[in-house]
Amino acid sequence: MASQLVRNAALQPKCLTQCARNVTSEASKLLAPPQCCSRLLSSSKLHKRNSSFLGERSALVQNVSRTLLRRAPVDQRISARASHGVSQKGQANELVVREVQQPQSRVLLNVTVPQKSCQDAYELVLREFKKKVKINGYRPTDKIPVPLLVNHIGETQVKASTVEALLKTTIPKALQSVANRALKESEHITTKFDDMVAAFDPKKELVYDVVVDVAPDLVWKTPRAYAGLEVTVEIDDEDTIAHDADANFRARHKDLGSLKIKQGGGIDQGNVALIDVAAKRLDADGNVGEEILSATQKGFQLDTEEGAFLLPGFVEAVLGLEAGQAKAFDLVFPDTWQQESLRGVKARFSVDVKEIFNRDLPPLTDETADQLYPGAKTLAEAREGFLAAAQEAARLKKKFKTQQAVTDALGQVVYADVPNSLLEEQGRQIYASKLLELQAKGQLDRNSIAQLSSQEMVNNYLLNQKDQIMDICRKTLAVAEVFKLENLTYSKEELDREVESARQEFAGVEQEFDMERVKEQAQEILEGNKVLEWLVDNAKVTYVTSKR
Incomplete structure (x- = not known):
């Protein structure tokens, strides 16, 4: 029971020990290339319309549109041409694309569809409509006057179908100039669809604008600035490691004991209390705000001897409370x-004491050594085992902090104009990862996950953490570049092991997953691992010891 008392993320600081996989995977997740960096444009997304007009068209118009979109391009002679800032004069029947660089690695494509293509598309639309409409006095084989056909269908509907067909055929061609740089699903038309329909004339050119985010160019402070990074890393001294070993020994001893309900009196140091705890934010004027979900829990088991792992002042605030009493x-x-969004936040806690327990611990003798540490025959061997485990944890912590240090240093020697689509996707991935981690640890139930997954909560996170997400994006882009520049590789066996490990993690929390995406993420993690190893091996690292 005691081991459960420090599992609430909002009531404990960052854990000091990391298992080998956590050390590697957490650093690699930090540096893994964002999904949208590796997903270059493979298909075009149609215009994001501001008007609901198309959704209100008749079934006839929709049917004609689907027929048109299945047909071959309107004009097979159309060829995309692009320039940077200045349009090129091509033949009269060629698509003309003017490329304009914009901030945050965004490119505006000003597209001019030639008049002949507009005329051909318009005539094709009319032919398709003619096959499907019935006009009194005309047989299917009769030639229907164009004005009569347009009037029967509706001029706006004919224009809308023509514009839609033109967009379908010209957008992919217009994007050819940035196809190797464009981020998938980042493109959209900025010209309003209704405006294009209103301005369409088969005797004139059609002009519209498309914007697309492209993979940003990285600028290093100096050539190969990522090699030979100089960092200083603070590590635990021997006394601190010994203290951790002793703390783990005592925690295991508690696990072997039992709890007995305390008869009378309040919470004393050394007691365990079962409490309901809730927390709400306070603004600068002391007004109570929204609830802090990660600091709210019913049936929280508070071990008063674990105060060092809890929010400073929390244990002291509840000492003396008796069962049935409450306090704010x-x-x-x-x-x-650990939870960055709570750093510096003032909160009002409400605690309701349900029960108080005394500990009944077994004596520390050689007979209990094996229970304390498997395989130990004496109490001394058990203590030695805990010390060895603490030393291994310190080694892994040292490795993790070194990786973090070189990662931070890497971010200082590179510049990238990160596009908004990349920021948003990376931010959403980070947020989702945090929620899954809390769910896997049992710190959030499904209802809490649902609340925290709302669009409003996600958007607030993206807004509040924009600078941090920007920093991560810059580092991840730098890692991908280092992996390529230094010709780093990983084996198929390494990839298979990483995929299987990820699959088991998803299965453990009963989470659905896309195996193809799991493989992509495994590749990203392995790239991060290899780059981290290379950066550390080629860095100048200075270690300094400190006491905790």
Whole structure:
């Protein structure tokens, strides 16, 4: 029971020990190339319309549109041509694309569809409509006057179908100039569809604008600035490691004990209490705001001896409370808190004490050594086992902090104009990963996950964490570039192991997944691993010890 008392993310700081996989995977997730960096444009997304007009068209018009979109391009002679900022004069029947660079790695494509293509598309639309309409006095084989046919169908509907057909055939061609750089599903037409329909004339050119995000160019401070990064890493000294070993020994001893209900009196140091705890944000004026879901839990088991792992002041605030009593108090999350969004936040906590327990611990003798540490024959061997485990944890922590240090240093020697679509996708992936992690640890139930997954919550996260997400994007892009520049590789066996490990993690939390995407993420993690190893091996690292 005692081991459950520090599992609430909002009530404990960052864990000091990391298993080998966590050390590698967490750093690699930080550096793994964003999905949209590797997904270059493979198909065109149609115009994001501001008008609901097309959705209100008759079944006839929709049927004609589908027929047109299945046909071959309107004019097989159309060929995309592009220039940077200045249009090129091509033949009269050629599509003309003027490419204009915009901030945040965005490109505006000003597209001019030639008049002949507009005329051909218009005539094709009329032929398709003629096959499907019935006009009194005319047989299917009769030639129907164009004005009569247009009037019967509706001029606006004919124009809309023509414009839609032209967009379908010309957008992919217009995007050819950026096809090797464009980020998938980042393109959209900025010219309003209704405006295009209103301005369409088969005797004139059709002009519209498309914007698309492209993979940003990386600029290094100096050539190969990523090689020989100089970093300083703070690591635990021997006394701190020994203290951790002793703390783990005592925690295991508690696990072997039992809890007995305390008869009378309040919470004393050394007791365990079963409490309901809730927290709400406080603004600068002391007004109570929204609930902090990650700091709210019913049936939380509070071990008063674990105060060092809880929010500073929390244990002290509840000492003396008796079963059945409640108390409200204010605390401030420290700047070192694991959950970044809570750092520096002032909160009002409400605690309701349900039950208080005393501990009944077994004696520490050689007979209990094997229960304390599997395989130990004496109490001394058990302590040695805990010390060895703490030393291994310190080694992994050292590795993790070194990787973090070189990662931070990498972000300081590169510049990238990160596009908004990349920021948003990377931010959503990070947010989703955090929620899955909390769910896997049992710190959030399905209802809480649903609340935190709302569009409003996601957008707030993207807005509040924009600078941090930007920093991560810059580093991930740099990692992808280093992997390519240094010709780093990984084996098929490494990839298979990573995929299987990820599959088991998803299965463990009963989470549906796309195996193809799992493989992509495994490749990204492996790339991150290889780059991290290379960066550390080629960095100048200085280690300094500190006490905790």
